Amino acid sequence: MGRYVIRRLLQMIPVFIGATFLIFVMVYALGDPVSALFGDRGPDPATAKALREEFNLDHPLWQQYLLYMGKIFSGDFGTAFNGQPVTELMERAFPISFRLALVALTFEIVLGIVLGVVTGLRRGRSLDTTVLILTLVVIAVPTFVLGTTGQFFLGVEAGWIDPAVSPDARLDELIVPGLILALVSLAYVTRLTRTSVAENTRADYIxxxxxxGLPRRRVTVRHLLRNSLIPVVTYLGADIGTLMAGAIVTERIFNIQGVGYQLYQGILRQNSPTVVGFVVVLVLIFLLANLxxxxxxxxxxxxxxxA
Amino acid sequence: MLLDVQDLHVDFRTRDGVVNAVNGAGFSVDEGETLAVLGESGSGKSVTAQAVMGILDTPPGRITHGRVLFRGRDLLTLGREERRRIRGERMAMIFQDALSSLNPVLSVGYQLGEMFRVHRDASRKEAKARAVELMDRVRIPAARERVNDYPHQFSGGMRQRIMIAMALALEPELVIADEPTTALDVTVQAQVMDLLAELQREYRMGLILITHDLGVVADVADKIAVMYAGRIVEHAPVHDVYKRPAHPYTKGLLESIPRLDHKGGELLAIKGLPPNLLHVPAGCPFHPRCPQVREVCRHDPRPPLYEVGEGRSSACHFWKETIGE
Incomplete structure (x- = not known):
């Protein structure tokens, strides 16, 4: 087991380098961040030169990458072009997105697995059919439609929630956005659990x-569930990374100032240090979640x- | 009488119609007795066993008729909870493929100990100790060290020993073994069969041995019930069957055993295929494959179980002819 962990940790290194290099190239090499900063009017050549020097943009690309990674490992993610350190943005954004992902993950685990088990045990009954159709609808309708619809009816019409989340993004404010964020994965978790349970109920060991002569409850919980949840856990783990990074749409809709929001702003304004910095951290989160x-x-x- | 199955009928509802998997099967087993249930795949052996154990998948299966008397009490009239208490405690089952029949994610010690925890309210520690005892009992080497191992870490023979240990854990009165050695190497088959026979003698259990291996039957069985298309076609003490079969199907089965003294000769087989249970032939269900078929065999009513002798019966109109040859 120890060797297995070490091997997996070593495998993470090339993946980390590859992924960060790609994103670095895409942001810094394809497009000119300095001219993007000045917009249509074009920069004053002296200022542009100074900026290029400050951000190491005058070096060859591979040197830029190495310099950048070196700074990252000493904890310096650089400064956004507006002068705010990127780490400061991260300190505010990541806890918020983490809370949102946690809410979403809780919905996936609790609702998804319960629905999956119930429908898996009652294949073909009306409840099963209803849930199946609902999951199809949820998978088919894009998040921004579900999000804005939910926001309109629950927030504007019914007034049960605030349509926009406050900058602190308290846990109770994140319940509805968390559910919206979770919905698609929730549908997949339900279907995955259902299939897995249905398959295993016919297994010889059941x-x-x-x-x-085991009581029915024990058969279901100890023997059926334990086996059926193996693929579901895999899916959920991989989903942690997606939830952290993929909340761009949900965070935009509900005005949550988390990772997705910052990334969106960064991309919109070609704010390269922000984008690359956030993505590097996200790559790390993905890798750790997969581990x-x-x-x-x-x-x-x-x-x-x-094995 | 330990177990007396009378006129058991089991249906399966499928998309294509109702399959009569078991059509009036009847047999009995006494304490300490071994009954071999013989038949081709699809003859209803396993379904009968599952109906007796109460583990039939319902739906699609359904017991439409019959009685399963266990020590005089009809199990089919009992409630679900009463039925559950009997399983494992008083009657147990050994399955064919131990690898798929043991839970892959639970240790064998846990799965064995579970019997004591559920039926005897044993503590975790006690259950583990009993599990080690059981593994010793079925002669698994280094039981104490291996009790926390998982099924996939054992060899096929060892896994089947664990299945046997699990079935015998609470010293049930009746054990049903559904092809317990089919999935094993020939060399291991004999060891496992010997172990099963030894434990059966020791605990004086009734044993129903479902098999299609006639070699195994001759060694361990006291009585034989031959099944064909969901019915018992011959029911008799084992030696009578081997010496003088009273049904052409049994005769065909015996003749199809490859024999060393016929080396180089043609292997004999029963011609044709077992009937499709959606459309069981009218009259005697075996008539399309029977070498002695007459006109009367092709029409209903089916041949009843004729009393052939002491504790012997055959469902053939011409049993006298068959037996006399």
Whole structure:
């Protein structure tokens, strides 16, 4: 197990380098951040030169990348062009997005798994059909439609929630946005759990468990669920990264000033240090989430643990 | 009488219609007795066993008729909870493929100990200790060290021993073994069968051995019930069957065993295929494949179970002819 963890950690290094290099190239090499800063009028050549020097833009690309990574590892993510340190933006944005992702993940786990188990055990009944159709609708309708509709009816018409989340983004304000963010994944978790449960109810070891005279509850929880949740856990783990990074649409709709919001602003204004900095942290989060999934997988399935 | 199954009928509702998987099966097992249930795939052996155990998938399965008397009490009239208490405690089942029949994510010690925790309210520690005892009992080497291992870490033979240990954990009165050695290597088959027979003698359990392996039957069974198309076609003490089968199907089965003294000769087989249970032939269901078929065999009513001798019956109109040859 220890060797497995070390191997997985080592595998993360090339992935991290590759992913960050790609994003670095895309932001700094394709397009000129300095002229973007000045807009249509074009910069004064002396100022432009000074800026290029300050951001190491006068070096070859690979040197720029190395210099940038070196600064990142000493904790310096640079300054946004408006003079605010990128780390300051991160300090505000990441906790908010983390809270939002947590709310969404809770919905996925609780609602998704419960619905999945219930429908998986009652295949073909009316409840099953209803939930299946609902998941299809949710998957088919884009998030911005669901988000703005929810915002309009719950926030503007019914007045149950504030249409816009305050800058602190308290947990209770994030319930509806969290649900909206979770919906698509929630539908997938439900379907995944349902299929997995339905498949495993026919498994030989479930028949054995029944033949042993175990109470129905024990058969379901100890024998059926434990096996059925293995693929679901994998999906959920991979989804943590997506939830953190993919909240751009939801955060825009509800005016949540999290990672997605900052990234959106950064891209809009070609604010390169912000974009690259945030993405580097997101890459790290993705990698750690995936590591977590692999470890959890080994905990849940002994066949992998001892492979 | 330990178990007396009378006129059992089991239907399966499928998209294509109702399949009569079991059509009036009847047999009995006494304490300490071994009954071998013999038949081709699809003859209804396993479904009968599942109906007796109460683990039939319902739906699509449905017991439409019959009685399953266990120590004189009809199990089919019991409630779900009463039925559950009998399973594992008083009757147990051993399945064919131990790898898929054991839960892959729980240790064998847990799965064995579960019997004591659920039926005997044993503590976690106690259950584990009993699990080690059981593994010793079925002669798994280094049981104490291996009790926390998972099914995939054992060999096929060892896994089947664990299945046996699990079935015998609470010393049930009746054990149903559904092809317990089919998935094993030939060398291991004999060991596992010997172990099962030994434990059966020791605990004086009734044993129903479902198999299509006639070699195994001769060694361990006291009685044989031959199934064809969901019915028992011959029910008899084991030696009578081997010496003088009273049904052409049984005869065909015996003749199809490859024999060393016929080396180089043609292997004999029963011609044709087992009937499609959606359309069981009229009359005797075996008539399309029977070498002795007569006109009367092709028409309903089906041949009843004729009393052939002491504890012997055959569902063939011409049993006298069959037995006399």
């Amino acid at each position: 028949r054995t468990a029944i033949a042993k 977590l999934v692999d470890l959890l997988y080994a905990v849940l399935d002994p066949r992998i643990r001892y």
